[in-house]
Amino acid sequence: xxxxxxxxxxxxxxxxxxxxxxxxxxxxxxxxxxxxxxxxxxxxxxxxxxxxxxxxxxxxxxxxxxxxxxxxxxxxxxxxxxxxxxxxxxxxxxxxxxxxxxxxxxxxxxxxxxxxxxxxxxxxxxxxxxxxxxxxxxxxxxxxxxxxxxxxxxxxxxxxxxxxxxxxxxxxxxxxxxxxxxxxxxxxxxxxxxxxxxxxxxx
Amino acid sequence: xxxxxxxxxxxxxxxxxxxxxxxxxxxxxxxxxxxxxxxxxxxxxxxxxxxxxxxxxxxxxxxxxxxxxxxxxxxxxxxxxxxxxxxxxxxxxxxxxxxxxxxxxxxxxxxxxxxxxxxxxxxxxxxxxxxxxxxxxxxxxxxxxxxxxxxxxxxxxxxxxxxxxxxxxxxxxxxxxxxxxxxxxxxxxxxxxxxxxxxxxxxxxxxxxxxxxxxxxxxxxxxxxxxxxxxxxxxxxxxxxxxxxxxxxxxxxxxxxxxxxxxxxxxxxxxxxxxxxxxxxxxxxxxxxxxxxxxxxxxxxxxxxxxxxxxxxxxxxxxxxxxxxxxxxxxxxxxxxxxxxxxxxxxxxxxxxxxxxxxxxxxxxxxxxxxxxxxxxxxxxxx
Numbered sequence: 001x002x003x004x005x006x007x008x009x010x011x012x013x014x015x016x017x018x019x020x021x022x023x024x025x026x027x028x029x030x031x032x033x034x035x036x037x038x039x040x041x042x043x044x045x046x047x048x049x050x051x052x053x054x055x056x057x058x059x060x061x062x063x064x065x066x067x068x069x070x071x072x073x074x075x076x077x078x079x080x081x082x083x084x085x086x087x088x089x090x091x092x093x094x095x096x097x098x099x100x101x102x103x104x105x106x107x108x109x110x111x112x113x114x115x116x117x118x119x120x121x122x123x124x125x126x127x128x129x130x131x132x133x134x135x136x137x138x139x140x141x142x143x144x145x146x147x148x149x150x151x152x153x154x155x156x157x158x159x160x161x162x163x164x165x166x167x168x169x170x171x172x173x174x175x176x177x178x179x180x181x182x183x184x185x186x187x188x189x190x191x192x193x194x195x196x197x198x199x200x201x202x203x
Numbered sequence: 204x205x206x207x208x209x210x211x212x213x214x215x216x217x218x219x220x221x222x223x224x225x226x227x228x229x230x231x232x233x234x235x236x237x238x239x240x241x242x243x244x245x246x247x248x249x250x251x252x253x254x255x256x257x258x259x260x261x262x263x264x265x266x267x268x269x270x271x272x273x274x275x276x277x278x279x280x281x282x283x284x285x286x287x288x289x290x291x292x293x294x295x296x297x298x299x300x301x302x303x304x305x306x307x308x309x310x311x312x313x314x315x316x317x318x319x320x321x322x323x324x325x326x327x328x329x330x331x332x333x334x335x336x337x338x339x340x341x342x343x344x345x346x347x348x349x350x351x352x353x354x355x356x357x358x359x360x361x362x363x364x365x366x367x368x369x370x371x372x373x374x375x376x377x378x379x380x381x382x383x384x385x386x387x388x389x390x391x392x393x394x395x396x397x398x399x400x401x402x403x404x405x406x407x408x409x410x411x412x413x414x415x416x417x418x419x420x421x422x423x424x425x426x427x428x429x430x431x432x433x434x435x436x437x438x439x440x441x442x443x444x445x446x447x448x449x450x451x452x453x454x455x456x457x458x459x460x461x462x463x464x465x466x467x468x469x470x471x472x473x474x475x476x477x478x479x480x481x482x483x484x485x486x487x488x489x490x491x492x493x494x495x496x497x498x499x500x501x502x503x504x505x506x507x508x509x510x511x512x513x514x515x516x517x518x519x520x521x522x523x524x525x526x527x528x529x530x531x532x533x534x535x536x537x538x539x540x541x542x543x544x545x546x547x548x549x550x551x552x553x554x555x556x557x558x559x560x561x562x563x564x565x566x567x568x569x570x571x572x573x574x575x576x577x578x579x580x581x582x583x584x585x586x
Contacts, residue, residue, distance in 0.1 A: 079439075086307075086325055086346055091382070095312045098243075098385050107386035108445045108570060111305060113347045117571030120439040126456055128437050129573050130354060133325040133344040141343065144365035145358065152204045152364060153436065153460065 003150050004181030006157075008193055009067045011059055011172035016043075018066050020196060032168055036062065052105065053118060054090045056165045060115035061122060063174045067159065068123060071176075078128035078153070079116045080146045080160035081174075084135055086112045089165055115163060127155055137162040137173065139190035146177060147185070162194070204464065205421045206431040206580075207360035212417040212523045213285030215278045215376075216510060217252045220262045221285060226527055228509070230555065232536050235509050236397040236409045243381045244388060250397050251379050252411030252511040254278065267335070273308050273318055276331050278414035279376040283332060286372055286416045293418070299362070299371035300342040302329050303355035305515035307346075309382045332374065340368065349478075349512070349569030350437065351375065352415065352519025353577050357435035363421045370421075375519035376414035383514065384410060390445070392482055398512075400479035400505035400537060401486045401551055403544030408480045411511025415519045426584055430526040433467075434578035436460030444571055446484050451492025453574035454566060458496055461576040467562055472501050472578075474534060474563040476525040479505020480512050481539075485568065490545035498564070504552045508538030518567035522577060529560040529581045 010017040014035050016024040024042050026035050036058045040050055045065055050058060060081075090109040097106060108114065113131040120126065128149055132141060146160045157178035164171045173194045177185050183193075213221060217235045218228035228235065241249035260269045263277040266284050279302075287293060307325045311318050321327050329342035343362065345355045352375035359371045377383075387393050387408065398409040423429065438460065440453035447454075462469060475498060477489055493499055506521050513520055528535060534552045543551070565577040 075441075084324070084326060088323065091306075091309065091312060091323075094386060095382065098381065102385050102389040104386070104389040104445070107389055110382075110386065111346070111348045111570050113569075113571040113573060114444050117439060117444045117573070120441040120572060121444070124441050126438050126441045126453060129347060129439050129571070130345065130358065130437070131347045133329075133346050134341070135326045138341070141362075144367055145361055148204075148361040148364045152361070152464075154463065 003147065003177050003179060003185040005183040005185050005189060006176045006178045006181040007067055008175040009063045009172065011063055011170065016062065016066060023066055032170065047122065054109035056087060056163065057109065057115045057118040059165060059170055059172050060119050060163055063172050064119045064123060064159065067174060067176050073123055074156050075124055076127040076155050077125050078149050078155045078158040079119065079125065080130055080142060080149065080158055081116055082132040082134055082138065082142060082162055083112060083164040084133065085164060085166040086133055128153060137194055139187040139194065143185065143187045143190060150177065204360065204364050206433050207356065207363065207419050207421060208423060209430045209526050210418040210420060210424065211286050211289040212415065213282040214413065214415050214520060214523060215282045216413040217254050220281055222523065229524065229535050232538060232555065234397060234538060235411065236511050241384065243385060249384065250394065250409050253379050254412055272331065273311065273322060275308055275376050275378050276328065279332055279374050280335055282414040282416035283336060283372055283374050286418050287336060290418060295337050296339045297370065298338065299340050299368040300333055300338045301345065301355050301359050301371050301373045302332065302342055303345045303351035303375040303515050303519060304377055305346060305348060305351055306377060306380060306383060310378065310380045312382065346515065348571050348573055349514055350518055350567040350573050350575040351515035352517060353522055353565060353567050353575045354437060355519060356419065356432055356522060356577060359419050360432055360435060371419050372416055373419055373519065374414065374416040375516040377412060377514035377516045379410045379412045394481060397539055398481035398507050399539040399541060400481040400507050401545055401549060402540050403542040405481040405483065405486065405544055407482050409507065409511035411513045413510060413513040413516045413520050415516055415523055417523055428530060428581060428583050430529050431580050431582060432577055433580045434461035434464040437573060437575045440572035440574065442572055447488035447568055449488065451488045451495060453572060454489065454492040454568055455495050457574045457576040458492070458566065461578050465578055469496050469498060471562050472498060472564050473558065473560045474528060475501050475503040476521045476563065476565045477503050477505050478567045479507050481507060487545050489566065490547040490549050493549060494547040499548045500550050502534050502550050502552050502558065504535055504537035518565065518575060522565050525563050525565050525579060529563055529579060532557055532560050534558050
């Protein structure tokens, strides 16, 4: 039973790519929030809740919006996400708030899996979720786990990959995996696609 | 999919640093939630399940230097140590390490913490455990809110299916930290008395801390009764990030999907270990979900009355307690239950009793709308 990479999205350095094609970029060095807001507007997303989210969830919403556009996404599409820093940026915000007024609206984002909850709400996905923490993007873990989910848990599709946010840096690489597409869903393929952005910058 | 068998385990909690001490306390219905002075709360006190640092240190000093490790690390190392010590033939280089936690060493964020700041990363916590025992494979870290510990068992089973390894130690742990206490307090979710799951007078959660470790394998051990994980599924509510679905949709889906992986029907479940946090919304949601599947007459308890909510450890802790309930054919009282406080009927266990337990269901739910269902089976002296 062969699964394929149907589409993939990158978000890094103020640029968003779908299948290696740039869909949005912002020139000049800007704050993360500027980039997120400009991208939200440019992608024509109308979802006021977006503005209440933390950076990680905003990145996830932008990525899923690009990935899911003009596609039917089944409600039992699983989510297999990973990163290195968990929810550290929001953890720091809560830690600072502990000196004064604590906001439950911040605290709730001090878990990395909340971004999967936000994407699930936005796109009505009622399926498998897991959030792995690893030092670097680990394509083998993602492919092994997602592969078993697709083959044994009866789910037709999954979104899997990496969503990291630390200090001003962010690095998102998410793949939609299903039976459709030309690219084989393998660790080698995932690794190659993930490093596309870095190679492109080097050239 | 090949089953996952639960072998030796260890629980480190306010009740002690072994599974035996924990089972003894639970079987005697001893409350583990005590009133602690808690400076950072306006009230200055908190009912919680907190491990005494001195007792932990006394136990830890036999295996390592306490000053080198955070409290959580000491707890998790002790739990893993117990499991390894019980299995002298275990080849650590063939054994995977799977770690579940929500906040790990979050208290290292405090400026006054004596530990290096990089210990805040969950991958550093994983490295500490890996290096202490000499595991050679990269640890797998699962951080998925309050279903983490149970999800780690599902992750172990799934990665075994992918052929990555044939045995693993799954470890879960979380602390009662100022960070988490202040956050739950801002939600007004903390009870001012020991939590009372499913009771009419419940007022919210109590927090607790624990570390739990279990050796799991995909090979059926011969000659002894054993508990296996035969069905597992998670499902998101797609409803709200900080509150459960009012219809129990995600929990219903996760239970239905877990049953689909087994050959048993809902009627064969002998016991349910519920999430039972004692918040108004959680317990109500669970009651609705269990009723939707026709599970309302199955004996059910929540272990939160004993331990409090141990966050990323809870679903693993409660799975291990479920394992021992099944092996001993004993149902343990759902502690602090008074009058029925949810809108649907449930069969809450109100006194310890013997009962044949062949199949059990463990459920958990958490922030982000996540839900998890695990189905366990007892296999008597097999091949």
